[in-house]
Amino acid sequence: MKSLKTEKAKLPATSKAAQFNFYQDVWSITKKIPRGRVTSYGAIANYLGAKSSARLVGWALNMSHHSGEKVPAHRVVNRNGMLSGKMHFATPTLMEELLLREKTLVQNNKVMDFEKKFWDPMIELSLG
DNA sequence: GCATTGACGAAGG
DNA sequence: CCCTTCGCCAATG
Numbered sequence: 059m060k061s062l063k064t065e066k067a068k069l070p071a072t073s074k075a076a077q078f079n080f081y082q083d084v085w086s087i088t089k090k091i092p093r094g095r096v097t098s099y100g101a102i103a104n105y106l107g108a109k110s111s112a113r114l115v116g117w118a119l120n121m122s123h124h125s126g127e128k129v130p131a132h133r134v135v136n137r138n139g140m141l142s143g144k145m146h147f148a149t150p151t152l153m154e155e156l157l158l159r160e161k162t163l164v165q166n167n168k169v170m171d172f173e174k175k176f177w178d179p180m181i182e183l184s185l186g
Numbered sequence: 187g188c189a190t191t192g193a194c195g196a197a198g199g
Numbered sequence: 200c201c202c203t204t205c206g207c208c209a210a211t212g
């Protein structure tokens with residue numbers, strides 16, 4: 059696995075190329091989240107070796123909207139399982155609707171059985 | 187350019 | 200426990 063730190067060693071953090079790679083990596087991982095499962099911003103950042111840059115994962119997913127690519131951003135929630143990003147979808151209810159469509163139930167703005175549905179890329183992708 | 191703002195999360199009080 | 204602070208860093212004003 060390629061960490062962001064490794065990328066940083068080659069490219070300055072301010073480099074456009076480095077940013078682009080980071081976004082691409084985030085989208086790539088997000089696409090691997092199976093239907094009916096969810097993960098967190100921090101888990102993705104951690105997998106990319108950028109443990110403390112969870113906020114940038116949110117930015118990357120935000121960029122995915124007008125990127126033209128199909129990124130299941132609704133499967134990424136915060137570390138408590140809350141739908142903190144739902145306001146950034148086309149409608150305020152779209153994120154929850156997309157989750158419900160794949161049998162992921164939401165109550166009080168939070169994914170039900172979050173721990174059971176949690177998909178950790180660090181674990182799931184390191185074995186494959 | 188500097189200050190503020192977040193789809194975050196850990197640590198400290 | 201809950202609330203605040205802090206590190207993080209691209210984007211925005």
